[in-house]
Amino acid sequence: MIPFSILDLSPIAEGSDAADSFRRSLDLAQHGERWGYQRFWLAEHHGMPGIASAATAVLIGYVAGGTNTIRVGAGGIMLPNHSPLVIAEQFGTLASLYPGRIDLGLGRAPGSDQVTARALRRNLASDADEFPQDVVELMDYFAGSTRRPVQAVPGAGLEVPLWILGSSLFGAQLAAHLGLPYAFASHFAPQMMMQAIELYRASFRPSAQLDKPYVMLGYNVFAAETDEEAQFLATSMQQAFVNLRSGRPTRLKPPVRGYLEALDLPERMMLDSVLSCSAIGSPASVKTQMEAFIARTRPDELMITSQIFDHAARLRSYEITAEIQRAG
Incomplete structure (x- = not known):
């Protein structure tokens, strides 16, 4: 059968707190590693009383430090909330600490409501529209491209697999155009799943990271x-x-x-x-x-x-x- 992986929102259960959630996330990752799961991903959400994984890169480091072989990553980082350079540095740091085990899934939703999004200092009118350019900029930082006036240190030259996350045709088109693996959020937004899968596979262009389409579905x-x-x-x-x-x-x-x-x-x-x-x-x-x-x-x-x-x-x-x- 195909590989299975784990998506953890580090849920805060009624009667507990974030510290409990983090301990349970690590325990789940350790069990998942023993049971043969391929990856353990954490999701960026903000201002949500039931989700503790807001500081996603920090929590990834905690989980990766408590496991040995399972891949650990973001499913995903909501890139419009961040500077691509900062994300390259964060995940360059993680990849340096845990080589060969870090994944970086990227989404364009804010992972929050509009009030919380403004508190994140986002420009709501344009940030999501700049998502494709931000992904390319992030790819350049990892490649150490001379097109950028600064270098991501750490980050440049490190192999951090990028994924595009989505729940619409937009993400499918972008992932296919850039030759990146595509993760569809069918676990909570399945309406366009089959259309997105078909579009991605039909439009895929091979890249340095990936030579053929690769589809992951949330379930x-x-x-x-x-x-x-x-x-x-x-x-x-x-x-x-x-x-x-x-x-x-x-x-x-x-x-x-x-x-x-x-x-x-x-x-x-x-x-x-x-x-x-x-x-x-x-x-x-x-x-x-x-x-x-x-x-x-x-x-x-x-x-x-x-x-x-x-x-x-x-x-x-x-x-x-x-x-x-x-x-x-």
Whole structure:
């Protein structure tokens, strides 16, 4: 079966704090390394009470320092929030400390609301529009290109694989044009997934980094010993999405029995849409759902996310998923 990786938002569960989240992220990465996951990625979000990975490069260093072989990276850095030179220096530092293990996924969304985006000193009118130019500038820093008046130290000459992240056709076009691997956020925005995959593969131009298209898809997994228990565990993520889309983001809440049945029709339809790329159930049920998804989309890799309230249950979900992958 194709490789599986882990996407961790370093969730802050109700009743805990960021310090707990960081310890659990490292523990998950250490388990994931033993179970054979290929990568462990952390995502940049700001002003979110339930997500602790705002200082993404710092947290990547913590996780990489506590593991040995698993690749660790950003899924992703929201480049409009940053100077490309600063990101080249940060990830050049990480690549120097942990050679051959650092990935850099790049997105153009702010990873926040507009008020928070302004607090990040972003120019909302133009920053996202400059994303392609910023990606090229970042590539130049890693290449040590003489086109730039300054050098990224550390950074220049280091091989830090770049990825383009997206949930629309824009990212697919850019990744294909630059010859970079493409990660689609199907775990929460699946609406344009098939169009984006097809466009990327059809338009891909080989590059120094990559000679043929490489597609990674985000995928939610809630695995437990029984279908009923898995459905129960999934309600924490379902609550998080409903609360976020309602403009009242919260810490990750405990699961609630009967949660879906209590929702009104618009909320239920919204969840059915945004979480359509998910496998929920017992090991056998999850295996069937995952195999059908892989057969339909033909990805080169799956990036698994499991937003489960209880840490032990979350570990078990990832362990079950790894067992499915190893069984082929």
